[in-house]
Amino acid sequence: MLFDGVDGAAGEVFLLSRRVAMSQQSLIISGVPWFDDRGRTVNAHGGCIVEERGLYYLFGEYKTDEENRFAGFSCYSSPDLVYWTFRRIVLPQQKNGPTGPGRIGERVKVMRCPATGRYVMYMHADDLEYCDPYICYAVCDTIDGDYEFRGPLTFRSELIRRWDLGVFQDDDGAGYLLVHEGDIYRLAADYQSAEELVGEGIALGGEAPAVAKLGGRYWMLFSGKTSWDCNDNYCLSAPSMRGPWTYQGLFAPEGTMTCNSQTLYVLPVHTEHGEIAMYMGDRWSYPHQASAATYVWQRLSVNHGRLRLAEYLPVWSPVSGEAEPFEGRRIAVGFRSDRAGESVSVPFHGSRVALTGRADQWGSYARVGIRGIGPGGESAMAAGPIFVSWYAKSPDSGYRYVSPELPEDDCVLTVTVTGEVPQWTDKSGQRFGSVGSMVDVDEVIVAQ
Template identity: 30%
Template sequence: MLRSKLLITTITFLGLLNLSQSALAQKLDRINPGEVWPDDRGAHIQAHGGGITKVKDTYYWYGEERRQDLDSNRRYVSCYASKDLTNWKFKGDVVAFTDPENLGPRWILERPKVFFSKKTGKYVMYFHLDNSTYKYARVGIAISDKPDGKFSYLKSFRPLGHESRDIGQFIDDDGAPYLIFEDRPLGFHIVKLTADCLDIEKEVSLIREHMEGGAIVHYKGLYYAIGSALTGWRPNPNRYATARSLEGPWSEFQDLAPKETNTYGSQSTLLLKVAGRRDTTILFLGDIWKPKTQWDSRYLWMPVEIGSGKLWLPQPGPFKINVREGTTIKINN
């Protein structure tokens, strides 16, 4: 009798546990900027300082894995996959490196961005590689045969001999890959990658502004470049400039949100173009950093108002996106 009661209790508990996990992982119908963003397991997405790479109809989101139970000697990059930019499936940690170049305690791997080389069929990850004093200032490269496969460390270097800290990525409409990097002595570099994405082909532009968190999008004949001031973890007024070609000349930088909001507490990491059958939406992707509880850092994703040389990030709020149509709908609570 006792055994039967224990069996029933166990079955009931497992049923409630499965129900709870199912509820946590229920399908989302909207993006809620600044809130906890659960993945398919119900866990908060850990893809900080990240980038998005689209492969056919699937988006892959790579970012810094910051959960609490990580091995302190390793640095991790997580990967998530989605077809709707709203519901994300955890594909695992595609990077779990120990110190690759004897950089010492508290070595740094930040802002991973993945390019696909049509020439080689490889997925190439760039990231900021540094020591604890930020004096190494290089980009690291890792490669994989699959977008969600394990990436193998390849090398590090300084692009064209320049210091490189925060990096960003841009894929132009013709598929050409570009790296954006912050160089403390000189400014904001835009460089074109080689066809195999393993090196720099040439410098395209040097914008003499000291900015990090760089991102670029091409929209209706204009290039829009955005970046963040150098204030560490603290948010600041992100700004943008425009040009008719990547080579410039670039306009003066202007605020992309009300200055007093400090970009609504976020820092830029990517401008994502979602081109659909009816329209094209440009999403601002930013990080809301929590330096003391990094695992709880949030994301500010929001459609921008863009066109005719103007770029504006509106007050964040819940919205729905239809990637097939390229449209968004703001939700009024």
């Protein structure tokens, strides 16, 4: 991308920063689909963010709306954590092997190795029944280039046959691999094998590990095991990565199911009021993960020696680090239905629109789309339609959908009930998911 002699990452920062400055609001809105520069949903789950040369690079699982299989790992970039540019599928499905056809690829994490300057990508590879796990890795010379799959990661020449993983790079450049149940491996200097087991079984029953260094201590976050459903996540702390690790309990209010999300990663974010730690969580949405699974990004803090996500901010500014409202004209809707095919349409004039409503255990999917209305009354699809979820394990009244920014025009937003009841079972046969197919729309907020 070029602009007046500025190219590469610097050019993208300039152009996107200009776009942000011209935009009405530049906000992180949790629990709704996000859209990239192509108008498609940002599809990067289970991943991480790497900051480099003024850009944030988001890596994640490139999900489908049809089935849980490995379709590749994606990479997006942003100057501000709000506007995302799709770079590429940095690691596609392989022809065969652990990440070949009929396999699963999850929990992708990337670190730049200080010793080699190369980027090393880690992932969980498995079969569709989650009975053949590997921790694998790939390498690349550039952060958003084509990663070369290298195969399973080893420790003392033995394969690491585990699943959920996280990574952490300490201040001295040492890299660590974190796996479910709380094992911690220190990586070799080139980050391409595990050299030492520095922690073992510190969180039995835990998965989705992530580490942050805050307040002079190390904090490790874990989720319980409830399949695609969320739960009250917890944390441990230690003076070093070698421990000793002390259980510190829940870091979000009990019963909120960690803001209806599963811990993923912790990112330092520079705001005008100083650096904050940003909790990154996935709000999974089985089976429609590509469009309906969303992200929960919130502020973490250490208060009186305890890690806290004390207040859920539905909308906040990454510039100030503070809560801000989504501004616009409000239109009361009051639509509530569980009948497949029933819909509500709301005409509006503006450039962006948000939906609010209640999500709970009786909720399900709707198809949400926007049509632009031409001068002669003809219409053309302006955004979507995509699946949007009204299911939440912990009841939540808030934003369900926020459209991409569109040319200001006369439009009609339509919400159509699918009638699906999203349910699934885990390997043990335990049932999870919704008990209904309800869609509940309170109001529409129109940004001019």
